[in-house]
Amino acid sequence: MNGMPGDVFTFQFENLQRAKRRNETWLCQSRSVNGGEAALQVFNNEGSEHADEICLRENEAAIQGADQYEITWYMSWSSSERCAPQIIDFVQKHPNVKLNIFVSRLYYQDSEPHREGLRALSQHERIGLKVMTLTDFQDCFDRFVGEGNGFQNWEDLAGNSARYAAILKEITQQTSTEKEQRNRQSGHGRDPDKQHLLSASSLITDLTL
DNA sequence: ATTTTCAAT
Numbered sequence: 001m002n003g004m005p006g007d008v009f010t011f012q013f014e015n016l017q018r019a020k021r022r023n024e025t026w027l028c029q030s031r032s033v034n035g036g037e038a039a040l041q042v043f044n045n046e047g048s049e050h051a052d053e054i055c056l057r058e059n060e061a062a063i064q065g066a067d068q069y070e071i072t073w074y075m076s077w078s079s080s081e082r083c084a085p086q087i088i089d090f091v092q093k094h095p096n097v098k099l100n101i102f103v104s105r106l107y108y109q110d111s112e113p114h115r116e117g118l119r120a121l122s123q124h125e126r127i128g129l130k131v132m133t134l135t136d137f138q139d140c141f142d143r144f145v146g147e148g149n150g151f152q153n154w155e156d157l158a159g160n161s162a163r164y165a166a167i168l169k170e171i172t173q174q175t176s177t178e179k180e181q182r183n184r185q186s187g188h189g190r191d192p193d194k195q196h197l198l199s200a201s202s203l204i205t206d207l208t209l
Numbered sequence: 210a211t212t213t214t215c216a217a218t
Contacts, residue, residue, distance in 0.1 A: 018213050025215040045215035
């Protein structure tokens with residue numbers, strides 16, 4: 001396995017609310033077949049390809065029809081709006097795959113298209129989506145950096161994890177009305193043909209508030 | 210067209 005250096009792990013996976021200069025994404029994958037020993041791989045983005053896309057391609061080549069696969073991802077940034085549908089397609093195409101995704105930070109947490117992607121992932125019956133906690137960072141470090149290297153707990157890891165978890169919960173439980181409000185705020189998702197629907201729903205919202 | 214974010218003048 002081409003593992004991760006400890007300092008790279010700590011820098012890239014630190015779950016800061018404002019993660020400056022983490023302008024790349026790391027994905028640590030554990031994949032086991034029929035409950036056997038897990039194969040470990042580390043991916044990151046290359047060129048215009050996202051880490052998820054490269055990893056999916058690798059899985060596509062490795063996976064055989066009848067076997068049962070347990071896949072776990074530890075991601076420094078959560079999947080983008082571009083990758084989420086590809087991940088869902090992959091899992092759909094392989095009914096023998098279960099995918100558990102742990103994320104350190106939420107990528108563009110306020111952008112509705114990215115939020116929608118996460119919502120779709122979390123709603124799939126064979127996909128798990130969670131924010132990493134101390135145990136997850138510890139496990140990821142032990143498996144992908146090396147147990148002997150000693151994981152260093154950083155400042156406010158638990159607090160940051162709890163805040164991200166709260167945001168993810170809000171994202172996955174968000175109602176359609178809230179989505180429209182968000183779209184109007186951020187200027188995303190506007191469809192000229194549906195402007196009247198948006199204003200009608202905002203009118204209803206205003207009346208009920 | 211940028212914030213902090215799969216980033217480059």
